[in-house]
Amino acid sequence: MTLQGRHITRREPAKVMRLSRLGSMHQCRLSFMRVLTRRMASEGWQFTRPVFDVDDRGVGSAVYTAQGPHRAYSLVAFAHDLPDEKRSDRVIAEAWDATFALFDGVPSKEDIDRLSKNVPLQEAGRVSESELSLSRANRSVRLWAHVVDSLAAGKQPNPKRIDEVGYLMRTTAVYGSGKFGAADRDVIAERDEAQAPFQIEMLSVYLTRTFVRDLVQHMAVAQGGNRAVPLRPDIARRLGIGNSTGLGMAPFIINHPILFNNWIMAREEAVACVRCIQSATKDETNTFQELVGRSVLSVENWRSEHPIQVKKLGALNKDLQTLVAYLAGDVLKQIHPWDRLVTWSESALSEEGQELVASLILEPYGHLVDGLSNCMSDSNTDAFRIDGAMPVAAVRDLIQENFDWALSLDWTAREHCARAWYVSEEKLEPRLGERFEEPIEEYEQPLAPARDAVAAFAALEKWEADQPIAAFLLSHPEHRHTVRRAQMSRLAPYSEIQDNTIGAKTLPIDMLRAKLSFFGATHFDPRSDRWVRICMYAGAPYPEELTQNNADLWVYPEDDT
Template sequence: MSPERIGSFRITSLSFSRSILRRMKKENWKVEQSRFNLNGDGHGEAVYHIETSHGTFSFIAVSQDLEEHERSDRVISEKWDITFALCEGELSEEKIEHLKQELPKQEAGRGTVQDLVWSRANRSSRIFDYILKALTKERQPDPDSLAEVGYILRTTAFYGNGKFGLAPFEKMMEDHPFEGAFRAQMFAAFMLRQFSFDMVEHMARSRNPDAPPLDSRLKRYLGIGNATGLGMVPFLIFHPKLIHQWVYLRELALARSKVEEITLMKVDSLLEWLRPAIDYFTHYPVKETGIFESGDTIAEELRTIERELVLLKEELPFREGRQWVPFIESLLPGLSAETQEVLNSLMIEIYPEKNEELENYTVVSEEMELDPAMKIGQLLALIKYQYEWCFQYDFAKRDEKHFFWYRSIEKEEPRIAVRGEEPGDEHEMRMNIAELVQKVTVLLEEWNREDKVAKFIFRYPEFKGVIRRVQSLENHDYAEIHGNLLQKDMIPIYLMRCKLSFFGGERFDPKSNRWVRITLFQGAPLVEDVENDEPVEWMFPKLPALEEEA
């Protein structure tokens, strides 16, 4: 659970964007455009009707005119090209008018319990305008030009769980179509992708009635962009049981796959997934920054795996059954952490029959309970067993407490500042679990091992929270990030990437060590593909060649 390792995670078949499309296909959801009131410049509103096995939902997008200088991914922005919502039920005219007024305000707006998700997005000006011009001239855009960005629209936040008056998360439990972690948000992103295609095609036809639709192969290649900053990081600290569950499910799926017997069918399946991955990283459009491994390195290491698999295939069938474990372990010394995680994703992928049922367990109770009757000796033993990693840091050193985290008043978003140089440390968020554990351990060591925790907390009430955390996370091996988030050389985007991988993010493009751009649903099927029973599995998209047959 080091930041560097979890910062190498990638999309898997258990990622939330993947699981929601499987549900959509399995339950035969239907999507229809029920309103498309956009002018020739793409401004206005569009509504989509979604029929699921357990009710009707609506997706609405409101598009407004925006000057180029107003277009920004920063959280302090107050205007966006498009704001959108996923809502329960049909939208009345009154509700549509309410959303047209409130959605563009985002944080300053007010929703209702009918609204499950609110979000906003901006156009990728270069790609949007390029596609529009190409279609207007009755031709398809060049795939190589699209590969530079990979999306038409880019989101900056997804809101739900009661914020701005939206529906609470508890509303989406049990048999709800969007039951599960972040499935509603990911479906909203999927619908935004569909809207992006409909919008650019509409604008092209407004300029030239003979403009063709965007080629379906290009649509599948294009995803939705997302820009993520520091606001995502505290989630991993403040939701330890949830993080444990997600990582545990991922590790369980990987373990299930690796103990399976190697067969010719599964070797071929792994090769079928590996070859697109090699192509993807060979042409990886993300500039090298030194934060993440380069595409060239990953591609070369994947070729090594491919060669070893071809050799393995020649040995089959084995006289006695042989698991994947020794074969994979023989590869690991020659692979970077990033390539290891690509291989892990592929191993999970080739055993859907073993792993896909795990997608039903992404939500857990996050209650933290204090055990006041626990003895001091038991608590110290628990800390020694589960929190040994905390004691590698010397917080007397200035560089170990270089930063502090706080929440801005104007946007209620987490930020970091340099301690002693910038104001606000009196409002510091409790982000440094390692330091808190160290402090409470020093005090606990002075107490009688037979004393009860209740007695200690009565004397030191300020440590009630960290003690409750330690007790509650017993046997939660993946709950804590094993790192110091105040350290001078901290790289926050490692934690962002970890969470984004569970969403199904790919193409991690760091713009600094504090924010990253990704794509969602790049390579994913279209709405009509899901409805027409086309395969819904994707991972590493291949750039289409339009001269080939569709």
């Protein structure tokens, strides 16, 4: 590898931050699940199961402890005998097949007793600052029954059926950061293992996957007795944890502009860094070629019935065929191979294919890009302070720079403001409604930055250019949030979605996909334009298998035929 050569800058926000591209992003080396498994392996974390008290009906509790260099974390799991008619992935559900809390340390019997009275209730219960997250999960009923029946009869489950679903349980929420009495983010923010975002939540899901495997094997023994066999390790690894994610996640990336900027900027910096490489070694090109082949297998196993995703998958399959044919030449032996590849992809592939290439070129260069994961949290509280001395002209320039595309839209036209975000009274969860068909406008949440920026821009035109923005805000406090966001963009160029979040054609699943790709999710399966199912940790080694050799590339399936 030779680094000298041309300087490649990050891709422009106007290109990266369009919803269609955000909705085409894939996991990469900086995704939070992979950051966690790499850390646990490199630091030699130890895992134990001090408690597994589950009866033959599948009811009981278990504790899984992960011991790092400085402290321990424990998943406290509760298994329930849930009637089929009560099983629902909707946020309004009141019962689940399993519920969980991630405990800060190792829980005592008294802690487990306390949690047993609250964790199964989820929102209706209360936890304490000793708990770092709260979650719940439901079975994939048909696959669960198939796996239990197979193991109980002394057989392994059908791998094709495993791959069709991908998980035995799916979470419907993983709550952290102070919800329901759990510890605030500040409690863990300075810990080394929490420097990258969402590491606590990712650890909770990783341990949940182990509990699910152990529970299904326990149920097989309860049904089959001595005939029962455990899951073969290679089949067990194919199973991840599913997740059903709805509109509750979409406003997150609007409401956390600095944090989301840091995620995108880190990825774009990594891509730009690799594009600067003048020449690639044989090992680096071999790694890339291997992972392209494994990506072909992953996409072939990616199933969806949603027409939008079906179309995108068709394009992605063709993209990979085109990529494989292109790589058959000597492009990777030429000068600046990765820059050539990315530039070629921009005209030869769909956005899905382009973003997959952007992720894949990072894989041979962990030593260059992995450290960027420590830059992805948001610790810049000063960014939220409005600079009242900034001249009106400077604020107008910032709005124009970030929302030039929006200034040309007719915001009185129904198609550009067809929808409104609001919060449901029953569950205090975000919802998206039809502005002209439902009585929701008076409850609208400020989740339309583009529309609000245009309104602020128009109001600013009536003020002298050299006036301080503080004077404007004294007369127009309704524009404070827009001015704050405009000033943030000086430090955070990727802070704004450069698309309409309330238009008639807006697809909220694009926002969900963007966030979930940074988690490390794969096989996105939209069930409508407002919620999506994904799989997490499919292919990952279980705690007893985790080593530095298998801690990272597990996300790319290998052909075991």
